[in-house]
Amino acid sequence: MIGNDWDIVLSTVWNSPNFKKFMNNVKEEYKNYTCFPKWDDIFNALKNTSYKDTKVVIIGQDPYHGEGQAHGLSFSVKKGVKLPPSLQNIFKELYDDLGIKNEECGDLTPWTHEGVLLLNSVLTVRKDLPASHKNLGWQLLTDHIIKLLNLKKEPIVFILWGSFARSKKALITNPKHLVIESTHPSPFSARNGFFGSKPFSKTNNFLKQNKIKEVNFTLPKNY
Helix, strand or coil, rough: CCCCHHHHHHHHHHCEEEHHHHHHHHHHHHCCEEEEEHHHCCCCHHHHHCCCCCCCEECCCCCCCCCCCCCCCCCCCCCCCCHHHHHHHHHHHHHHCCCCCCCCCCHHHHHCCCCCCEEECCEEEEEEEECCCCCCHHHHHHHHHHHHHHHCCCCEEEEHHHHHHHHHHHHHCCCEEEEEEECCCCCCHHCCCCCCCCHHHHHHHHHCCCCCCCCCCCCCCCC
C-alpha cells in the first residue's frame, strides 16, 4: 500500500475490517465531493519517509483546502503554488534561526528525504471546507502512527505547532525523544511564541548530540 516499511509496521491496520470500511467512506467522499489532496497523494507523508528513516516529525492538522495546494505533506504546497501565510512564517523563522532562505518554492519534499515526516492528523479535506473531515476517523490511524514512532529506540524530534498539534504530546511518552512546541505559525498566532522559538536549530542540536545526521533544511533551487 505504501511501498516501504510502513506496510509492515501498519500491517494489522491495513488488514483490519474497520480500516477497509473507513477507506470505503473516504472513497465515497471523493466520489461525491471535490476533496484534497489527490487520491494518490493521500499517504505521501508515509511514502516519502519510512518508519526506519524518520528522525523528525512535524505534525499538522489537516490539508490545505484550496485548489492545487495540498499534496499529502503537512504545511507543504506543490511547486508553483503561492506560499500560504503559515508557510511564509515557517520560512521566516527558518531564516532567523539558521540563516536559510527558502522563499521561492513551498514544496517541502526534500525535507522528507532528510528523515522529516510531514504528517497531518487528518489526511483529507473537502474543497474550501477546512476541518470538514475532522470526524471522519483519520486520527485513529495518525494517533497510532505517533504511538508507533514513540516506541522507537532511536531518538526522534516531534515538532508541535499550535494547540491541536500540542494535544498530541500526551502520545509521546518515551524520554529518549525531544518535543518542541510553540504557538502555530499562522499570522494569527506566530508573534505569540512561534517567532524566535528556533525549532530548526533545536532539532539539529538534539540530533547532533545523539550522533544522528542533522537535517538539511535548505530547499534546492531546482528540484
